[in-house]
Amino acid sequence: MPALSSAQIKILSKVAAMSSTVSATSGFWKRNQQRLAPWLFLAPGMIMFSIYVIIPIFQSIWISFYDWDGLGPKTWIGLGNYVELLDDEAFYTSLKNNILWLVLYLLAVPAGLAVALFLNQTVTGIRLYKSLFFFPFVISQVVVGLIFTWFYAPDFGLLSALIKTLTGQSIAILADERYVTLGIIAAGLWPQIAYCMILYLTGLNNINPEQVEAARMDGARGWSLLWNIILPQLGPATFIAIVVTVIGALRSFDLVSIMTDGGPYGSSRVLSFYMYEQALSEYGYRMGYGAAIAVVLFMIMMVFITLFIVRMLMRERHA
């Protein structure tokens, strides 16, 4: 990345310039070397982080107080965008779908655990099976979306053909407001389960065999072995699996965009997609309104992020 390297070069030249001044004005640098050096080393990362993460967050919040089409002049409307959000049907639909995503997407965690436990054995060719199970996570979300769109497609899709032979009725899952979000979440679960599985497989590798042995001697087996001995040791893996799944659910965008484009009549929108639609899509360009949605989404994410960070800090303190 050219940007990174140029920043690095800058830092390096700064350091070089400073070290050359050491002999001349030995005073300042020598006195403060200990304090300044860490900041200098942190600087590239901090500059990048603020340019690409911190400043945009505040910019978004700032833009959310304006009415702006992205091209013309901005008009300050204060909380106008937020007031409109409160009275916007589409916003509530998106919020409801986001919650649905959040809840159902978490199924990937137990499902991933189940697959991991199933695959955690020594049979010839198990590596091959593991990699086959992991495969859905490797392919792009766009491809996952397309595959499932065809799978659901009325008339020629595999699933609709199956439903038709079973019930005699044809259901176009992606055109029916009752099922559309569920259909997309199911598509999303496919790669997500694989992801959780791989997290648990590595976790299972690190399980202390002596403890398992000891528990066996004490007569633990089946569920009680899993619940009392294995799962507690998988704690870190579970934590990471939940974190990535929650974040994944909240930023679900690609599948909605690929599979339905938010339709039918906006019933499969989620907040991130609605934000994109309002701010950047063909019929949108309401930057302020889009930013307001982004801020709401950010607040929701903040709840989870804070929880995770607090938990992580607690652990570090205990350790």
Next chain:
Amino acid sequence: MISFKAATGLALGYALTMSAALAGELVINSDQSDPAPKKAMETLLEGFKAAHPDVTIKWNNFDHEGYKSAIRNFLTADAPDVVSWYSGNRMAPFVKAGLFEDVTDLWTENKLDDQLKSAVKSMEIDGKKWGIPYSYYQWGIYYRKDIFAEQGITPPKNWAELVAACEKIKAAGMTPFAIGTKALWPTGGWFDYLNLRVNGYEFHMDLTAGKVPYTDPKVKAVFEKWAELVKPGYFLENHAAIDWQDAIPQFVQGKAPMYLMGNFAVAAMKDGGLKEEQIGFLQFPEITAGIPMAEDAPTESFHIPSGAKNKEDARKFLAYLATPEAQTKMNEVLGQLPVNNQSAKSNDPFLKAGFDMLANAYALAQFYDRDAPAEMAKVGMEGFQQFMVKPDNVDAILERLEKARGRIYK
């Protein structure tokens, strides 16, 4: 098509890799990603090269859907010299933001007000012209001549005949109308025609200009007519799940023998294996007797961005584009109608029919999503789609549209 969305990302990525042009080079950005438009564009460029051999052309062809977002980026960041876009309200944001160059001089110099007469209105904002139109096409009902003959149906001339024809087709085990509304805009064609036929051109223009509430009884009347086709199931059942191209096979296989579409659909129908004599074209039938017939005829155009580096050659290009020869050649390949009225007439039966219909039209509308501002179009067409799935929700839908109207047209 489903892959449009996927290609959007590619198009955007492509836009980012494009670098500034060399001096003396004419950079053209356009969205002729479908086979026929692409070939037409190649024809146009060849013709231009022959006329102006000193100009080198760099043509960036974008994916059709991705182009709509890419254009905003490159107009503000790294403007090419010529861009393709749409006329009417669709170009208004760019004109108002000062991103398009005023080309009224080209019109006066080349006496285009006469030659491009039918598109004057749609190229004009604030009394100035902002681009050169090169092509337009008719909308109407394409139907399967062979199936109509088999069922003993004559092409309907008024609403009662249309409904009767639908009944007959339905009774024969087919769905009368093919349609795919996933991309929303095909619903706009239906609304346009119903409104143009029920209430007339002036009312339609007032509505798309935000002067009439959507809760007006006249609008309600449009939906009542529409319901006469929706409720008995005269449209393909799963239309919300498919795009317009996905409905073509149903038309080709004879499962849905009518299709309200733009003339570009004929190419797809022929590709699907239909012969020219199997396809018929009919003007959307009369609904309210005595209302003069107006038609949808979206116009396509090229524009010069105000940030263009090579405006001199860009003007040459637009002047060439306006000539009857260039428009004749290009539209022959494109399968559309040239805007220049001195162009040679086509031999294609659909274009002939379209030309005759548009020549006698009372007025031309651009299309719902070009006549109405983009935001309203989105909310509106979403409402139309919902209506086509749940016709009983009409009141709630119209109230939602009215709320949007109150916000959008301040």
